[in-house]
Amino acid sequence: MEYDGTRYAGSQRQPKEPTIQGELEEALYKLTGTHIKVSTAGRTDSGTHAFGQVVSFTTTANLDSRAFVFGLNHFLPDDIVVKNAETVSADFDPRRDAVLREYVYCIINSDNRSPVWRNRAYQVPGTLDVELMNEAAKMLIGTYDFASFTTEIDEGKSSRRIVYESEVSQEKDIIRYRIVANSFLRHMVRVIVGTLIRVGKKTMSLDEFKALLDYAEISKAGPVAPACGLYLNRVEYSN
Amino acid sequence: MEYDGTRYAGSQRQPKEPTIQGELEEALYKLTGTHIKVSTAGRTDSGTHAFGQVVSFTTTANLDSRAFVFGLNHFLPDDIVVKNAETVSADFDPRRDAVLREYVYCIINSDNRSPVWRNRAYQVPGTLDVELMNEAAKMLIGTYDFASFTTEIDEGKSSRRIVYESEVSQEKDIIRYRIVANSFLRHMVRVIVGTLIRVGKKTMSLDEFKALLDYAEISKAGPVAPACGLYLNRVEYSN
Numbered sequence: 001m002e003y004d005g006t007r008y009a010g011s012q013r014q015p016k017e018p019t020i021q022g023e024l025e026e027a028l029y030k031l032t033g034t035h036i037k038v039s040t041a042g043r044t045d046s047g048t049h050a051f052g053q054v055v056s057f058t059t060t061a062n063l064d065s066r067a068f069v070f071g072l073n074h075f076l077p078d079d080i081v082v083k084n085a086e087t088v089s090a091d092f093d094p095r096r097d098a099v100l101r102e103y104v105y106c107i108i109n110s111d112n113r114s115p116v117w118r119n120r121a122y123q124v125p126g127t128l129d130v131e132l133m134n135e136a137a138k139m140l141i142g143t144y145d146f147a148s149f150t151t152e153i154d155e156g157k158s159s160r161r162i163v164y165e166s167e168v169s170q171e172k173d174i175i176r177y178r179i180v181a182n183s184f185l186r187h188m189v190r191v192i193v194g195t196l197i198r199v200g201k202k203t204m205s206l207d208e209f210k211a212l213l214d215y216a217e218i219s220k221a222g223p224v225a226p227a228c229g230l231y232l233n234r235v236e237y238s239n
Numbered sequence: 240m241e242y243d244g245t246r247y248a249g250s251q252r253q254p255k256e257p258t259i260q261g262e263l264e265e266a267l268y269k270l271t272g273t274h275i276k277v278s279t280a281g282r283t284d285s286g287t288h289a290f291g292q293v294v295s296f297t298t299t300a301n302l303d304s305r306a307f308v309f310g311l312n313h314f315l316p317d318d319i320v321v322k323n324a325e326t327v328s329a330d331f332d333p334r335r336d337a338v339l340r341e342y343v344y345c346i347i348n349s350d351n352r353s354p355v356w357r358n359r360a361y362q363v364p365g366t367l368d369v370e371l372m373n374e375a376a377k378m379l380i381g382t383y384d385f386a387s388f389t390t391e392i393d394e395g396k397s398s399r400r401i402v403y404e405s406e407v408s409q410e411k412d413i414i415r416y417r418i419v420a421n422s423f424l425r426h427m428v429r430v431i432v433g434t435l436i437r438v439g440k441k442t443m444s445l446d447e448f449k450a451l452l453d454y455a456e457i458s459k460a461g462p463v464a465p466a467c468g469l470y471l472n473r474v475e476y477s478n
Binding site: 004049073081083114115116120 | 241242243290308312317319320321322351353354355359470
């Protein structure tokens with residue numbers, strides 16, 4: 001699925017607020033006449049977008065994958081779309097079975113707010129040293145305890161993650177951070193970006209940035225960059 | 240100025256609909272307490288965006304350029320922003336004095352509608368031969384009668400224009416057309432893009448495309464691509 005998360009209280013169903021899951025389940029109800037619960041690969045916060053969210057559900061409806069794509073898109077609002085559908089085995093779990101996730105975070109480096117990029121990128125004024133940001137980003141590649149780069153760790157759960165790719169690039173006034181990892185801690189990408197911006201503004205040195213991986217202490221890094229710049233780009237499965 | 244043109248009936252003031260000019264003149268009234276009429280460098284259609292629109296006005300308000308930027312942005316809605324202001328000579332005309340205009344048109348080449356790019360790019364499904372589109376685009380560079388590439392020519396006015404740059408580029412599923420010319424005919428960029436898409440889909444040959452410059456007959460080219468993909472990028476002045 002692709003969606004513009006601006007209007008939503010995140011991907012996961014909430015009792016009284018519009019959510020991606022809520023909209024999809026409503027479209028599924030309109031299409032099939034039955035109440036169907038969906039599972040989501042990666043939770044996204046309120047305001048966060050996706051180009052490649054993956055969800056799964058079980059249905060007895062006699063519709064093929066193509067009919068699900070067209071039918072759901074007919075009922076979904078214009079800020080959510082189903083891009084593709086396929087039949088999977090009954091034990092498929094989009095969250096547990098995912099082996100890779102890619103996120104992109106988009107910064108507009110501009111002294112003025114940007115009407116065109118509003119709700120789509122985080123506006124950061126002033127000078128940012130993008131090369132320095134990229135050097136810091138590269139330091140995250142590997143297997144580390146990312147506890148400093150999260151706001152919450154589930155009791156008894158590991159905060160070690162494997163980061164495969166981590167890079168900062170620039171095209172005119174748009175600065176993009178791209179990260180690929182096996183999985184992510186809560187707010188991890190947004191905390192990394194908030195910290196990279198400090199490096200870019202030279203209020204944090206590369207040594208201080210590197211030390212955050214050794215500290216491995218919750219919320220040591222940050223601040224948490226706003227949700228509007230974040231995109232869940234893709235989720236990959238082994239088969 | 241930069242703006243997201245989605246909510247507006249174009250750049251030029253209309254009696255009952257919201258326009259860029261209307262919003263700016265209202266902000267000027269709130270800031271200065273006087274009714275001020277603004278002149279615009281390039282008219283943009285309803286739904287068309289701008290990163291670099293230029294406007295001018297005459298005022299007796301005792302405010303410097305910086306105060307105008309901050310003050311106007313305080314009163315303007317979040318889909319319009321003033322990026323910069325400077326004092327010019329009293330006879331400056333942003334339309335007549337402009338020597339160059341640059342437009343960018345953004346296509347998302349995708350079989351599904353795109354929630355993230357909606358109102359920001361024109362969604363074109365199927366295969367597009369971007370190299371062929373770029374070859375066609377290059378043919379427009381030079382001084383030609385662009386009558387085929389417009390929907391309206393003012394009585395007695397020339398439809399000759401000088402195109403300095405014209406190119407199609409691609410980055411993943413985003414195809415961008417960029418054109419720089421001394422000035423533009425009505426709907427010219429949108430007609431060019433509609434025609435380039437026919438070339439990309441191979442329903443028009445490069446020879447047929449080239450012939451449109453020789454025909455020089457109104458609306459011979461086209462169709463007119465939607466306004467939502469179009470951005471007025473910059474306007475340049477000789478001094």
